[in-house]
Amino acid sequence: MRSPRPLRPFSPPAAFCSASLAAITLLATTAPLPAAEPVKFELSALDGASQQFAVTMRLHAPNADAVTLCMPTWTPGYYQLVDYAKEVSGFDATTSTGEALGWTHDEPNCWRVQTGGAGELTVRYRVRAAKQFCANSYLDAKYGYACPTGVFLYQDGRLDQPAEVRLELPSGWQAATGLTRVGGVDANRFRADDFDQLYDRPILMGTLERIDFDVNGVPHAMIAPELGRFDRAEFTHHMTRMIESAAALIGETPYQSYQFLGIGPGPGGIEHGNSCVIGYSPSDGRSPTRSPRFMNFVTHEYFHLFNAKRIRPVELGPFDYSGPNRTRMLWVAEGFTMYYEHLILRRAGLTTTEDMLASLARPIYGYESKPGRLLQSAADASWNTWTDGPFGAGEDKISCYDKGAGLALLIDFAIRHASGNERSLDDVMRTLYFDYHKKLGRGYTPDEFRAACEQAAGEPLTDVLGYAWNTAPIDYDTYLGYGGLRLELDRGPEGGARLVPIESPTPRQAAVLESWLTER
Ligand SMILES: [Zn+2]
Structure with missing residues:
Protein backbone atom coordinates (compact mmCIF):
# COMPACT_ATOMS: atom_id res chain seq x y z
CA MET A 1 0.00 0.00 0.00
CA ARG A 2 1.33 3.42 -0.93
CA SER A 3 0.96 6.30 1.43
CA PRO A 4 -1.11 9.12 -0.08
CA ARG A 5 0.58 12.07 -1.68
CA PRO A 6 0.75 15.16 0.55
CA LEU A 7 -0.94 18.31 -0.64
CA ARG A 8 1.27 20.56 -2.72
CA PRO A 9 2.16 24.01 -1.34
CA PHE A 10 -0.76 26.35 -1.97
CA SER A 11 -0.42 28.27 -5.19
CA PRO A 12 -3.45 30.40 -6.00
CA PRO A 13 -4.90 30.45 -9.49
CA ALA A 14 -4.31 33.67 -11.38
CA ALA A 15 -7.95 34.66 -10.93
CA PHE A 16 -7.77 34.33 -7.13
CA CYS A 17 -8.90 37.66 -5.70
CA SER A 18 -6.44 39.76 -3.74
CA ALA A 19 -8.87 40.19 -0.81
CA SER A 20 -8.85 36.43 -0.22
CA LEU A 21 -5.07 36.39 -0.44
CA ALA A 22 -4.85 39.13 2.17
CA ALA A 23 -7.05 37.13 4.53
CA ILE A 24 -4.86 34.07 4.12
CA THR A 25 -1.75 36.15 4.74
CA LEU A 26 -3.21 37.41 8.03
CA LEU A 27 -3.98 33.88 9.15
CA ALA A 28 -0.55 32.57 8.28
CA THR A 29 2.18 32.34 10.86
CA THR A 30 4.91 34.91 10.44
CA ALA A 31 7.69 32.32 10.83
CA PRO A 32 8.72 31.06 7.38
CA LEU A 33 8.57 27.34 6.84
CA PRO A 34 12.01 25.75 6.49
CA ALA A 35 12.88 25.04 2.87
CA ALA A 36 12.66 21.35 2.07
CA GLU A 37 16.07 19.70 1.85
CA PRO A 38 16.68 18.46 -1.68
CA VAL A 39 17.23 14.80 -2.37
CA LYS A 40 20.73 14.69 -3.85
CA PHE A 41 21.61 12.24 -6.59
CA GLU A 42 24.96 11.48 -8.15
CA LEU A 43 24.66 9.66 -11.45
CA SER A 44 27.85 8.10 -12.76
CA ALA A 45 28.12 7.19 -16.44
CA LEU A 46 31.72 5.99 -16.13
CA ASP A 47 30.93 2.30 -16.54
CA GLY A 48 29.75 2.22 -20.14
CA ALA A 49 31.53 -1.10 -20.65
CA SER A 50 29.10 -2.87 -18.31
CA GLN A 51 26.14 -0.72 -19.42
CA GLN A 52 25.29 0.28 -15.87
CA PHE A 53 24.70 3.64 -14.26
CA ALA A 54 25.93 3.94 -10.66
CA VAL A 55 23.60 6.03 -8.51
CA THR A 56 24.16 7.58 -5.10
CA MET A 57 21.13 9.09 -3.37
CA ARG A 58 21.39 11.24 -0.27
CA LEU A 59 18.24 12.24 1.57
CA HIS A 60 17.10 13.68 4.85
CA ALA A 61 14.57 11.69 6.83
CA PRO A 62 14.33 13.30 10.26
CA ASN A 63 11.98 11.71 12.78
CA ALA A 64 11.42 8.62 10.64
CA ASP A 65 12.10 5.08 11.83
CA ALA A 66 12.00 3.85 8.28
CA VAL A 67 11.69 5.25 4.77
CA THR A 68 10.36 3.50 1.70
CA LEU A 69 12.18 4.19 -1.55
CA CYS A 70 10.49 3.22 -4.80
CA MET A 71 11.27 3.06 -8.47
CA PRO A 72 8.43 4.28 -10.72
CA THR A 73 6.50 1.60 -12.58
CA TRP A 74 5.93 3.69 -15.71
CA THR A 75 7.00 6.86 -17.42
CA PRO A 76 4.47 9.58 -18.32
CA GLY A 77 3.83 9.63 -22.05
CA TYR A 78 4.40 5.88 -22.36
CA TYR A 79 1.23 4.39 -20.96
CA GLN A 80 2.57 0.92 -20.22
CA LEU A 81 3.93 -0.60 -17.04
CA VAL A 82 7.70 -0.96 -17.23
CA ASP A 83 9.61 -3.06 -14.71
CA TYR A 84 12.33 -0.50 -14.03
CA ALA A 85 13.05 -1.99 -10.61
CA LYS A 86 14.31 -5.22 -12.11
CA GLU A 87 17.24 -3.29 -13.61
CA VAL A 88 18.37 -2.22 -10.11
CA SER A 89 21.18 -4.16 -8.43
CA GLY A 90 23.66 -3.66 -5.59
CA PHE A 91 21.21 -1.76 -3.39
CA ASP A 92 22.93 -0.58 -0.22
CA ALA A 93 21.94 1.88 2.53
CA THR A 94 24.12 3.57 5.14
CA THR A 95 24.10 6.54 7.46
CA SER A 96 25.90 9.64 6.24
CA THR A 97 28.96 8.40 8.16
CA GLY A 98 28.94 5.02 6.47
CA GLU A 99 27.29 2.78 9.07
CA ALA A 100 25.24 0.06 7.43
CA LEU A 101 21.45 0.25 7.73
CA GLY A 102 19.02 -2.64 7.50
CA TRP A 103 16.57 -2.79 4.64
CA THR A 104 14.01 -5.11 3.09
CA HIS A 105 12.80 -5.53 -0.47
CA ASP A 106 9.34 -6.99 -0.01
CA GLU A 107 7.60 -5.14 -2.83
CA PRO A 108 8.91 -5.51 -6.38
CA ASN A 109 9.68 -1.82 -6.90
CA CYS A 110 10.23 -0.60 -3.31
CA TRP A 111 12.95 -0.90 -0.68
CA ARG A 112 12.23 -0.14 2.99
CA VAL A 113 15.22 1.20 4.90
CA GLN A 114 15.39 1.19 8.72
CA THR A 115 16.96 4.53 9.61
CA GLY A 116 18.08 3.58 13.13
CA GLY A 117 17.41 7.20 14.04
CA ALA A 118 19.83 8.56 11.46
CA GLY A 119 18.45 11.76 10.01
CA GLU A 120 20.50 11.50 6.85
CA LEU A 121 20.72 8.46 4.62
CA THR A 122 22.98 7.47 1.75
CA VAL A 123 21.68 4.88 -0.68
CA ARG A 124 23.70 3.37 -3.50
CA TYR A 125 22.55 1.18 -6.37
CA ARG A 126 23.31 0.36 -9.95
CA VAL A 127 20.92 0.51 -12.91
CA ARG A 128 21.39 -1.72 -15.92
CA ALA A 129 20.87 0.39 -19.06
CA ALA A 130 21.12 -1.84 -22.10
CA LYS A 131 17.95 -1.25 -24.14
CA GLN A 132 17.90 1.46 -26.81
CA PHE A 133 14.38 2.77 -26.46
CA CYS A 134 12.86 6.07 -25.42
CA ALA A 135 11.25 4.57 -22.29
CA ASN A 136 14.44 2.79 -21.15
CA SER A 137 17.81 4.08 -20.05
CA TYR A 138 20.87 3.29 -22.11
CA LEU A 139 24.61 3.50 -21.59
CA ASP A 140 27.62 2.37 -23.58
CA ALA A 141 31.08 3.76 -24.25
CA LYS A 142 29.70 6.27 -26.78
CA TYR A 143 26.71 7.84 -25.08
CA GLY A 144 24.19 7.58 -22.30
CA TYR A 145 20.50 8.29 -21.95
CA ALA A 146 18.96 8.49 -18.49
CA CYS A 147 15.20 7.95 -18.61
CA PRO A 148 14.66 9.50 -15.17
CA THR A 149 11.76 7.28 -14.11
CA GLY A 150 14.05 4.28 -14.53
CA VAL A 151 17.05 5.77 -12.72
CA PHE A 152 15.96 7.84 -9.72
CA LEU A 153 14.21 6.34 -6.69
CA TYR A 154 11.61 8.46 -4.92
CA GLN A 155 10.71 8.48 -1.25
CA ASP A 156 7.19 7.11 -0.96
CA GLY A 157 4.77 9.93 -0.18
CA ARG A 158 7.37 12.65 -0.80
CA LEU A 159 7.19 13.44 -4.50
CA ASP A 160 7.05 17.08 -3.44
CA GLN A 161 10.73 17.10 -2.45
CA PRO A 162 13.15 19.12 -4.59
CA ALA A 163 15.98 17.15 -6.15
CA GLU A 164 19.53 17.80 -7.26
CA VAL A 165 21.47 15.74 -9.77
CA ARG A 166 25.22 15.75 -10.25
CA LEU A 167 26.54 13.83 -13.23
CA GLU A 168 29.86 12.06 -13.33
CA LEU A 169 30.78 11.79 -17.00
CA PRO A 170 33.69 10.34 -18.97
CA SER A 171 36.24 12.90 -20.10
CA GLY A 172 35.00 14.98 -23.03
CA TRP A 173 31.32 14.17 -22.53
CA GLN A 174 28.60 16.80 -22.15
CA ALA A 175 25.04 16.59 -20.88
CA ALA A 176 21.81 17.86 -22.41
CA THR A 177 18.65 18.02 -20.32
CA GLY A 178 15.71 20.24 -19.53
CA LEU A 179 16.69 20.22 -15.85
CA THR A 180 17.76 23.59 -14.49
CA ARG A 181 21.53 23.87 -14.54
CA VAL A 182 23.27 24.88 -11.31
CA GLY A 183 26.74 26.40 -11.67
CA GLY A 184 28.87 26.35 -14.80
CA VAL A 185 28.59 24.00 -17.76
CA ASP A 186 31.43 21.81 -16.47
CA ALA A 187 29.84 21.40 -13.05
CA ASN A 188 27.19 19.07 -14.51
CA ARG A 189 24.89 19.90 -11.63
CA PHE A 190 21.15 20.31 -12.06
CA ARG A 191 18.06 20.74 -9.96
CA ALA A 192 14.33 20.03 -10.13
CA ASP A 193 11.58 21.65 -8.08
CA ASP A 194 9.99 18.29 -7.30
CA PHE A 195 9.93 14.70 -8.52
CA ASP A 196 7.28 15.30 -11.18
CA GLN A 197 9.72 17.75 -12.71
CA LEU A 198 12.71 15.44 -12.19
CA TYR A 199 10.85 12.62 -13.95
CA ASP A 200 9.94 14.97 -16.81
CA ARG A 201 13.56 15.89 -17.60
CA PRO A 202 15.49 13.12 -19.39
CA ILE A 203 19.27 13.44 -19.65
CA LEU A 204 21.31 12.75 -22.77
CA MET A 205 25.08 12.50 -22.36
CA GLY A 206 28.06 11.88 -24.59
CA THR A 207 30.22 13.79 -27.04
CA LEU A 208 27.10 15.50 -28.26
CA HIS A 304 2.50 17.23 -27.02
CA LEU A 305 4.18 19.94 -24.92
CA PHE A 306 0.78 21.60 -25.24
CA ASN A 307 -1.61 18.70 -25.72
CA ALA A 308 -0.79 16.08 -23.05
CA LYS A 309 1.74 17.96 -20.93
CA ARG A 310 -0.24 21.17 -20.32
CA ILE A 311 -3.65 20.64 -21.94
CA ARG A 312 -4.27 17.32 -20.27
CA PRO A 313 -6.89 14.98 -18.89
CA VAL A 314 -7.21 15.72 -15.18
CA GLU A 315 -5.84 12.27 -14.32
CA LEU A 316 -2.53 12.89 -16.11
CA GLY A 317 -0.53 14.98 -13.71
CA PRO A 318 0.52 15.26 -10.98
CA PHE A 319 1.21 11.56 -11.34
CA ASP A 320 1.11 8.44 -9.24
CA TYR A 321 4.20 6.46 -10.24
CA SER A 322 3.20 3.30 -8.40
CA GLY A 323 0.78 2.03 -11.04
CA PRO A 324 -1.38 2.84 -14.06
CA ASN A 325 -2.83 6.38 -14.22
CA ARG A 326 -5.96 5.60 -16.19
CA THR A 327 -7.99 8.14 -18.11
CA ARG A 328 -10.85 7.84 -20.60
CA MET A 329 -9.55 10.87 -22.50
CA LEU A 330 -6.35 9.59 -24.12
CA TRP A 331 -8.20 9.77 -27.45
CA VAL A 332 -7.88 13.56 -27.03
CA ALA A 333 -4.33 13.66 -25.61
CA GLU A 334 -3.00 11.31 -28.30
CA GLY A 335 -5.55 11.33 -31.11
CA PHE A 336 -5.83 15.12 -31.28
CA THR A 337 -2.03 15.35 -31.30
CA MET A 338 -1.99 13.01 -34.31
CA TYR A 339 -4.56 15.25 -35.97
CA TYR A 340 -2.73 18.46 -35.25
CA GLU A 341 0.70 17.23 -36.34
CA HIS A 342 -0.62 17.20 -39.92
CA LEU A 343 -2.53 20.48 -39.64
CA ILE A 344 0.50 22.24 -38.13
CA LEU A 345 2.75 21.11 -40.97
CA ARG A 346 0.18 22.17 -43.58
CA ARG A 347 -0.20 25.60 -42.01
CA ALA A 348 3.61 25.89 -41.89
CA GLY A 349 3.75 25.23 -45.62
CA LEU A 350 5.80 22.09 -44.99
CA THR A 351 3.35 19.65 -46.55
CA THR A 352 0.77 19.78 -49.31
CA THR A 353 -2.99 19.61 -48.93
CA GLU A 354 -2.98 16.27 -50.76
CA ASP A 355 -0.37 14.78 -48.42
CA MET A 356 -2.20 16.09 -45.37
CA LEU A 357 -5.50 14.59 -46.51
CA ALA A 358 -3.75 11.27 -47.15
CA SER A 359 -2.19 11.39 -43.68
CA LEU A 360 -5.53 12.16 -42.02
CA ALA A 361 -7.25 9.33 -43.90
CA ARG A 362 -4.81 6.69 -42.61
CA PRO A 363 -6.05 6.62 -38.98
CA ILE A 364 -9.66 6.58 -40.26
CA TYR A 365 -8.84 3.45 -42.25
CA GLY A 366 -6.96 2.04 -39.24
CA TYR A 367 -10.09 2.40 -37.15
CA GLU A 368 -12.71 1.48 -39.73
CA SER A 369 -10.84 -1.65 -40.84
CA LYS A 370 -10.86 -3.22 -37.36
CA PRO A 371 -13.87 -5.24 -36.18
CA GLY A 372 -13.16 -3.76 -32.76
CA ARG A 373 -14.83 -0.53 -33.90
CA LEU A 374 -18.18 -2.22 -33.19
CA LEU A 375 -17.04 -3.46 -29.77
CA GLN A 376 -14.86 -0.85 -28.05
CA SER A 377 -15.31 2.90 -27.68
CA ALA A 378 -12.47 5.42 -27.84
CA ALA A 379 -13.01 6.15 -24.14
CA ASP A 380 -12.65 2.46 -23.27
CA ALA A 381 -9.62 2.10 -25.54
CA SER A 382 -8.08 5.03 -23.65
CA TRP A 383 -8.77 3.36 -20.33
CA ASN A 384 -7.40 0.01 -21.45
CA THR A 385 -4.28 1.20 -23.26
CA TRP A 386 -2.30 -0.01 -20.24
CA THR A 387 -3.18 -3.59 -21.12
CA ASP A 388 -4.11 -3.37 -24.79
CA GLY A 389 -1.22 -1.16 -25.92
CA PRO A 390 -1.53 2.08 -27.86
CA PHE A 391 -2.79 0.42 -31.02
CA GLY A 392 -5.35 -1.91 -29.49
CA ALA A 393 -4.20 -5.52 -29.14
CA GLY A 394 -6.25 -7.88 -31.29
CA GLU A 395 -8.97 -7.33 -33.82
CA ASP A 396 -11.64 -6.82 -31.16
CA LYS A 397 -9.92 -3.67 -29.85
CA ILE A 398 -9.29 -0.27 -31.39
CA SER A 399 -6.56 2.32 -31.17
CA CYS A 400 -7.59 5.43 -29.23
CA TYR A 401 -4.96 7.24 -31.32
CA ASP A 402 -6.68 6.37 -34.59
CA LYS A 403 -10.25 7.01 -33.52
CA GLY A 404 -9.22 10.18 -31.67
CA ALA A 405 -7.50 11.58 -34.76
CA GLY A 406 -10.56 10.90 -36.91
CA LEU A 407 -12.91 12.40 -34.33
CA ALA A 408 -10.73 15.52 -34.06
CA LEU A 409 -11.40 16.21 -37.73
CA LEU A 410 -15.15 15.65 -37.38
CA ILE A 411 -15.43 17.74 -34.19
CA ASP A 412 -13.38 20.51 -35.80
CA PHE A 413 -15.71 20.62 -38.82
CA ALA A 414 -18.79 20.43 -36.59
CA ILE A 415 -17.63 23.47 -34.59
CA ARG A 416 -16.75 25.43 -37.73
CA HIS A 417 -20.15 24.64 -39.23
CA ALA A 418 -22.17 25.38 -36.10
CA SER A 419 -20.35 28.64 -35.36
CA GLY A 420 -20.73 29.98 -38.89
CA ASN A 421 -17.01 29.40 -39.40
CA GLU A 422 -16.23 31.80 -36.56
CA ARG A 423 -14.60 29.24 -34.25
CA SER A 424 -12.85 25.89 -34.50
CA LEU A 425 -11.18 23.11 -32.54
CA ASP A 426 -8.25 25.52 -32.11
CA ASP A 427 -10.50 27.59 -29.82
CA VAL A 428 -11.20 24.48 -27.76
CA MET A 429 -7.47 23.83 -27.37
CA ARG A 430 -6.89 27.43 -26.31
CA THR A 431 -9.76 27.30 -23.80
CA LEU A 432 -8.38 24.11 -22.26
CA TYR A 433 -4.89 25.61 -22.17
CA PHE A 434 -5.71 29.02 -20.71
CA ASP A 435 -8.74 28.22 -18.52
CA TYR A 436 -7.59 24.92 -17.04
CA HIS A 437 -3.80 24.64 -17.33
CA LYS A 438 -2.91 28.29 -16.77
CA LYS A 439 -5.71 29.61 -14.56
CA LEU A 440 -6.50 26.51 -12.52
CA GLY A 441 -3.21 24.66 -12.81
CA ARG A 442 -4.87 21.35 -13.62
CA GLY A 443 -6.23 19.19 -16.39
CA TYR A 444 -9.78 18.97 -17.71
CA THR A 445 -12.53 16.50 -16.91
CA PRO A 446 -14.60 14.84 -19.66
CA ASP A 447 -17.49 17.22 -18.89
CA GLU A 448 -15.20 20.24 -19.08
CA PHE A 449 -13.86 19.05 -22.41
CA ARG A 450 -17.40 18.69 -23.74
CA ALA A 451 -18.32 22.13 -22.41
CA ALA A 452 -15.31 23.71 -24.16
CA CYS A 453 -16.33 22.10 -27.46
CA GLU A 454 -19.97 23.16 -27.14
CA GLN A 455 -18.99 26.68 -26.07
CA ALA A 456 -16.94 26.99 -29.27
CA ALA A 457 -19.78 25.55 -31.36
CA GLY A 458 -22.46 27.60 -29.64
CA GLU A 459 -24.74 24.58 -29.54
CA PRO A 460 -24.80 20.99 -28.23
CA LEU A 461 -22.54 18.53 -30.06
CA THR A 462 -24.18 15.46 -28.58
CA ASP A 463 -23.85 13.15 -31.56
CA VAL A 464 -20.29 13.84 -32.67
CA LEU A 465 -18.90 13.91 -29.12
CA GLY A 466 -20.90 10.78 -28.36
CA TYR A 467 -18.86 8.84 -30.93
CA ALA A 468 -15.99 8.80 -28.42
CA TRP A 469 -18.14 7.00 -25.88
CA ASN A 470 -20.05 4.57 -28.09
CA THR A 471 -19.48 2.24 -31.02
CA ALA A 472 -22.14 3.67 -33.32
CA PRO A 473 -21.31 3.85 -37.04
CA ILE A 474 -19.92 7.28 -37.81
CA ASP A 475 -21.83 9.60 -40.12
CA TYR A 476 -18.84 10.79 -42.13
CA ASP A 477 -20.99 12.25 -44.91
CA THR A 478 -22.55 14.82 -42.61
CA TYR A 479 -19.48 15.92 -40.66
CA LEU A 480 -16.93 15.83 -43.46
CA GLY A 481 -19.51 17.50 -45.67
CA TYR A 482 -19.47 20.55 -43.38
CA GLY A 483 -15.96 21.19 -44.67
CA GLY A 484 -16.56 20.13 -48.27
CA LEU A 485 -14.89 16.72 -47.95
CA ARG A 486 -16.13 13.17 -48.32
CA LEU A 487 -14.68 9.79 -47.39
CA GLU A 488 -13.92 6.98 -49.81
CA LEU A 489 -13.51 3.84 -47.73
CA ASP A 490 -12.66 0.23 -48.51
CA ARG A 491 -12.44 -1.71 -45.25
CA GLY A 492 -10.75 -4.72 -46.85
CA PRO A 493 -7.22 -5.77 -45.92
CA GLU A 494 -5.96 -4.39 -49.23
CA GLY A 495 -8.27 -1.40 -48.99
CA GLY A 496 -7.78 2.08 -47.67
CA ALA A 497 -9.41 5.42 -47.09
CA ARG A 498 -9.27 8.69 -48.99
CA LEU A 499 -10.48 12.14 -48.03
CA VAL A 500 -11.68 13.82 -51.19
CA PRO A 501 -12.94 17.37 -51.80
CA ILE A 502 -16.54 17.21 -52.99
CA GLU A 503 -17.44 18.59 -56.37
CA SER A 504 -19.38 21.85 -56.41
CA PRO A 505 -19.21 22.75 -52.69
CA THR A 506 -21.58 25.41 -51.40
CA PRO A 507 -19.99 28.74 -50.47
CA ARG A 508 -20.31 27.77 -46.80
CA GLN A 509 -18.53 24.45 -47.33
CA ALA A 510 -15.82 26.14 -49.37
CA ALA A 511 -15.30 28.77 -46.69
CA VAL A 512 -14.88 26.15 -43.95
CA LEU A 513 -12.41 24.19 -46.06
CA GLU A 514 -10.42 27.30 -46.91
CA SER A 515 -10.09 28.51 -43.32
CA TRP A 516 -9.29 24.99 -42.10
CA LEU A 517 -6.43 24.74 -44.59
CA THR A 518 -5.01 28.15 -43.79
CA GLU A 519 -5.10 29.30 -40.20
CA ARG A 520 -8.39 28.56 -38.48
ZN1 LIG B 1 1.84 10.86 -28.77
Missing part, protein backbone atom coordinates in the same frame (compact mmCIF):
# COMPACT_ATOMS: atom_id res chain seq x y z
CA GLU A 209 26.47 17.30 -31.52
CA ARG A 210 23.87 20.04 -31.57
CA ILE A 211 22.07 22.52 -33.79
CA ASP A 212 20.98 25.61 -31.88
CA PHE A 213 18.34 27.99 -33.16
CA ASP A 214 15.97 30.58 -31.72
CA VAL A 215 12.23 30.63 -32.38
CA ASN A 216 10.09 33.51 -31.09
CA GLY A 217 13.19 34.62 -29.16
CA VAL A 218 13.41 31.29 -27.29
CA PRO A 219 16.41 28.93 -27.60
CA HIS A 220 15.78 25.53 -29.20
CA ALA A 221 18.25 22.78 -30.03
CA MET A 222 18.44 19.44 -31.79
CA ILE A 223 20.99 17.32 -29.93
CA ALA A 224 22.28 13.80 -30.53
CA PRO A 225 25.50 11.81 -30.13
CA GLU A 226 25.80 11.95 -33.91
CA LEU A 227 23.59 14.12 -36.10
CA GLY A 228 25.10 13.31 -39.50
CA ARG A 229 26.16 15.57 -42.35
CA PHE A 230 23.42 17.69 -43.87
CA ASP A 231 22.40 21.28 -44.47
CA ARG A 232 22.03 22.81 -40.99
CA ALA A 233 20.39 25.96 -42.35
CA GLU A 234 17.68 23.94 -44.09
CA PHE A 235 17.08 21.91 -40.93
CA THR A 236 16.76 25.07 -38.84
CA HIS A 237 14.42 26.67 -41.37
CA HIS A 238 12.03 23.71 -41.40
CA MET A 239 12.03 23.25 -37.63
CA THR A 240 11.48 26.96 -37.06
CA ARG A 241 8.47 26.99 -39.39
CA MET A 242 6.98 23.98 -37.62
CA ILE A 243 7.49 25.42 -34.13
CA GLU A 244 6.09 28.82 -35.15
CA SER A 245 3.01 27.12 -36.60
CA ALA A 246 2.40 25.05 -33.45
CA ALA A 247 3.00 27.95 -31.07
CA ALA A 248 0.70 30.23 -33.10
CA LEU A 249 -2.12 27.73 -32.67
CA ILE A 250 -2.08 28.16 -28.90
CA GLY A 251 -0.67 31.69 -28.78
CA GLU A 252 2.50 31.34 -26.77
CA THR A 253 5.79 29.50 -26.31
CA PRO A 254 5.54 28.37 -22.68
CA TYR A 255 9.11 27.37 -21.81
CA GLN A 256 12.52 28.98 -21.42
CA SER A 257 14.25 26.59 -23.79
CA TYR A 258 13.38 23.41 -25.68
CA GLN A 259 15.49 20.43 -26.71
CA PHE A 260 14.90 17.66 -29.22
CA LEU A 261 17.01 14.85 -27.76
CA GLY A 262 17.95 12.25 -30.36
CA ILE A 263 18.87 8.89 -28.87
CA GLY A 264 20.04 5.90 -30.88
CA PRO A 265 18.18 4.38 -33.80
CA GLY A 266 14.78 2.88 -33.15
CA PRO A 267 11.11 3.73 -33.17
CA GLY A 268 9.23 5.84 -30.71
CA GLY A 269 9.51 9.09 -28.86
CA ILE A 270 8.32 10.55 -25.58
CA GLU A 271 7.14 14.07 -24.94
CA HIS A 272 8.17 16.23 -22.02
CA GLY A 273 7.43 19.75 -20.85
CA ASN A 274 10.54 21.35 -22.32
CA SER A 275 12.09 18.56 -24.37
CA CYS A 276 11.27 15.38 -26.22
CA VAL A 277 13.21 12.18 -26.74
CA ILE A 278 13.17 10.70 -30.22
CA GLY A 279 14.74 7.66 -31.81
CA TYR A 280 17.26 9.08 -34.24
CA SER A 281 19.70 7.74 -36.81
CA PRO A 282 22.38 10.05 -38.23
CA SER A 283 21.21 11.50 -41.51
CA ASP A 284 23.78 11.73 -44.28
CA GLY A 285 23.38 13.90 -47.29
CA ARG A 286 20.00 15.47 -46.73
CA SER A 287 18.31 17.14 -43.82
CA PRO A 288 16.07 14.75 -41.87
CA THR A 289 13.41 17.47 -42.04
CA ARG A 290 12.96 16.62 -45.73
CA SER A 291 11.51 13.29 -44.63
CA PRO A 292 7.73 13.56 -44.04
CA ARG A 293 8.04 10.74 -41.51
CA PHE A 294 10.61 12.68 -39.46
CA MET A 295 8.58 15.89 -39.60
CA ASN A 296 5.35 14.13 -38.58
CA PHE A 297 7.24 12.48 -35.73
CA VAL A 298 8.93 15.60 -34.30
CA THR A 299 5.79 17.70 -34.78
CA HIS A 300 3.78 15.11 -32.85
CA GLU A 301 6.23 15.02 -29.94
CA TYR A 302 6.62 18.80 -29.98
CA PHE A 303 2.87 19.57 -29.98
